[in-house]
Amino acid sequence: KQEVTQIPAALSVPEGENLVLNCSFTDSAIYNLQWFRQDPGKGLTSLLLIQSSQREQTSGRLNASLDKSSGRSTLYIAASQPGDSATYLCAVKNNAGNMLTFGGGTRLMVKP
Amino acid sequence: SQTIHQWPATLVQPVGSPLSLECTVEGTSNPNLYWYRQAAGRGLQLLFYSVGIGQISSEVPQNLSASRPQDRQFILSSKKLLLSDSGFYLCAWTAFRQGVTEAFFGQGTRLTVV
Numbered sequence: 001k002q003e004v005t006q007i008p009a010a011l012s013v014p015e016g017e018n019l020v021l022n023c024s025f026t027d028s029a030i031y032n033l034q035w036f037r038q039d040p041g042k043g044l045t046s047l048l049l050i051q052s053s054q055r056e057q058t059s060g061r062l063n064a065s066l067d068k069s070s071g072r073s074t075l076y077i078a079a080s081q082p083g084d085s086a087t088y089l090c091a092v093k094n095n096a097g098n099m100l101t102f103g104g105g106t107r108l109m110v111k112p
Numbered sequence: 113s114q115t116i117h118q119w120p121a122t123l124v125q126p127v128g129s130p131l132s133l134e135c136t137v138e139g140t141s142n143p144n145l146y147w148y149r150q151a152a153g154r155g156l157q158l159l160f161y162s163v164g165i166g167q168i169s170s171e172v173p174q175n176l177s178a179s180r181p182q183d184r185q186f187i188l189s190s191k192k193l194l195l196s197d198s199g200f201y202l203c204a205w206t207a208f209r210q211g212v213t214e215a216f217f218g219q220g221t222r223l224t225v226v
Contacts, residue, residue: 034215043118043202044217051212089156093213098144098163098206099171100215102156 002027004092006103013080014111021075021106023090028068034100035064035075036089044089048075052095080110115139118203118218125225131176131190133221135203138184143205145186147178150200150220162186198225 003026013019023033032051036044048057048064050073056065063076077084087107091100118135125131137143147159158171160178168178175194179187186203203218 032213036217041200041220041222043219044204046214046216049212049214091156091215093215098161098169099146099158100156100204104155 002030002092002094002101004090004101004103006088006090006106008106009104010107010109012109012111015080015082017080017110018076018078019080019108021077021088021090021108023073023075023103025071025073025092025101027092027094028071029095030068031093031095033064033066033073034091034093035062035073036091038087038089038105040086047088077108080108082110082112085109116203116205116216116218118221120221121219122222123224125193125223127195127225128192131188131193131197131223133188133201133203133223135186135188135218136184137186137205140184140205140207142183143207145180146204146206146215147186147188148202148204150202152199156202160188193225195225198223 005024007022030052034049035047037047038044050057050066061078066073087105089105091102093100115138144163146161148156150156162168162180176190201221204215206213206215
């Protein structure tokens with residue numbers, strides 16, 4: 001059974017810092033991995049999707065990497081801004097089955 | 113473009129009352145549809161998913177049921193709500209496009225059972 005873990009659970013940084021959020025998964029037979037952002041009381045917004053054959057994806061100040069063999073992904077946020085404050089969730093889709101398995105999320109606060 | 117609608121946004125219901133949450137998707141056909149629940153301080157738990165009309169798979173035993181009466185409509189129901197049914201319910205769909213399967217989520221329904 002796939003298990004996804006995100007570390008740290010919460011993170012507070014001053015504005016302008018570069019930061020890394022971590023995601024690990026136990027079963028390396030994944031189809032893809034997706035990073036989401038969730039604002040309080042809101043749904044999930046897809047940020048980046050990495051296929052199992054890819055090693056990284058970039059969108060603006062965000063860069064997500066994937067090391068399937070070690071069961072790890074990182075989300076790098078450059079030059080953080082207060083508007084980046086939210087919970088970040090990673091989710092893995094296995095080769096078998098239709099479901100996404102989510103990590104517990106990292107709650108990020110960027111202080112002005 | 114594809115969009116997903118989920119309503120209501122918030123709901124307060126007494127214990128023992130029925131529940132019906134609706135989700136519809138626009139701009140795509142034959143999507144896979146999902147219902148997730150996010151309890152306070154916990155991750156997302158998959159409740160149901162559907163690969164087609166009338167096809168429902170349940171991931172966990174519970175007080176809830178799901179139905180898919182139309183291709184782009186997914187309904188979450190309960191005959192009698194329990195206090196433990198409180199949580200944030202999210203509808204999602206996945207589409208396979210250009211060799212990629214990506215998931216998209218609705219804005220969620222905050223259910224409080226009192």
